[in-house]
Amino acid sequence: MIFIPLPCQRETMADTSSTQPVFRFAPSPNGLLHLGHALSAILNHDMAKASGGRFLLRIEDIDRTRCHPQFEAAISSDLAWLGLEWEQPVRRQSDHLDLYASALQRLNDMGLVYPSVLSRGEIKAAVADAEARGNAWPRDPDGAPLYPERERDLGADARNAIVAGDKPHAWRLDMKKAVLAAGAPPLTWQETGSGPDGETGLITADPAAWGDIILSRSDAPSSYHLSVIVDDALQGITHVVRGRDLYHATAVHRLLQRLLDLPEPVYHHHRLLLGADGRKLSKSNRDTGISAFREAGRSPADIRALVL
Template identity: 55%
Template sequence: MTLNSSSFTCRFAPSPNGPLHLGHAYSALVNHAAAEMASGRFLLRMEDIDTTRCRPEFETGIAQDLAWLGILPSEPPRRQSQHFDDYEAALQRLDALGLLYASFESRAEIARAVLAQEAGGGAWPRDPDGAPLYPFSRESVPDGVRHRRKLAGEPYVLRLDMERACDLAGQPLSWQEAPGTALATPQRVPADPARWGDVVLARKDVPASYHLAVVVDDQLQAITHVIRGRDLFAATEIHRLLQTLLGLPEPIYHHHALVLDADRRKLSKSTGAASLAALRAAGASPDEVKALIDRGLEQAQPTPST
């Protein structure tokens, strides 16, 4: 099922756990420009599902940054923290299909298991982001034992049984990718979600992972075009799988270039990328910010061969 592109709707979905930087600004500008060209809607979503790190002052800062850039959403923002029931309903549907199981290993235990496997010979497989695949199996612990440990209050995560999920979804999976610009004619891209292993969809203290929340939110906001950075290109494999399993509409995707710093690294809050608020306080204009974005995009281009 594909959404009707004539009712074009896209979204900018930052996490209010810090100030916006140039990379966020570029994604917001690309979404807003596409909505204007299509005479569609530009929505704002606050991905504040991690209530321990997200704060109201950062949400206020995001609204101020967008207003300064001249990017006004079509309606008030959707906040993930107000929709935990939606994610729980999706988890219950997946659980009813027999696709979820609780795992109790800590990050340290998982790392030790990976090292032990590699010590036995050969590199342990990694997902497209470079993280090692979950080194245990659902069958290693009976589901009844897992259930009793959950009821006992042990920390856990809920994992998707990838093999069963792919079998149920059927093959081959693919998604619609608009090349060049979000309004271009989309092309089918093959999806191989099995490369990600048994991904985490929720934790005991966090009601949904990014992968689950994003597909639920996109459906509930009637998003027709998902416009986001290239760093999430491969993750679309998981999203298409979840959309298929949950019977959700299939949006069109466009993964835009990333804004890089002078060392050609992706901009990040964690690495201290200059915030829009700091640039604004230093006297920069919106046009000067857009020029800085253009410079970062040029740095993202491949180095010409000599």
């Protein structure tokens, strides 16, 4: 088993002893890049260049059912057309599943994770039942109901039965135990962009607002939350520049970094580009891809003018 290195084992991690900033753009190859991706990629690239830093491209392709090689090829083509240059080789998450499994095992050894089997339908039913009885159900910053706590305190035999059983299960972080294990000082992060309400500077993190998050599922060996903090540490990322929709998720990332003894980047959350209907641009909604603008005769300079 390969373990995520502690600070005293820096030889297996990217060298972060220098002050050179390191930025990354990390798309998933599950669709074509749109203007929102162009904004994030250009900001990362330009901020790296302006600071004398490095710009990396990372392909987040853990979800093998939705990620496809043709989309990865399109990502490279679109970014190159925009005039962006990145270091080689490109890191692909699917090549490093053992590292995410190792991080999960460390959390398991600390007694901070548990197996869960409730389906979305069962969660929805539990929420509806509670609300029908007049009890408000807690929700995360994205508005989704928190996972019921009924499996959190199962004994070892019951947990082993879940893992050995035929029903698909996920591994969840016991948030209450994790926050206690994180200890003092209080979790914070340095924000050089801004949150939804204009928050900037030193931000107090509230990971408990997310409840018992998923870290791994039967059909996905690592969640975004777990894989992103492992990758950022191993690649020596010093500045995470991403959309404001991930602002509140930073609290979870800071908690996992503390628990796994991983370094803390500076965070910069930028505005989201919205469609005519007011919602953020999305690959799943088939919003106009960068390639379509190129095929329509628009130039890279036109794209910069549209997003910056």
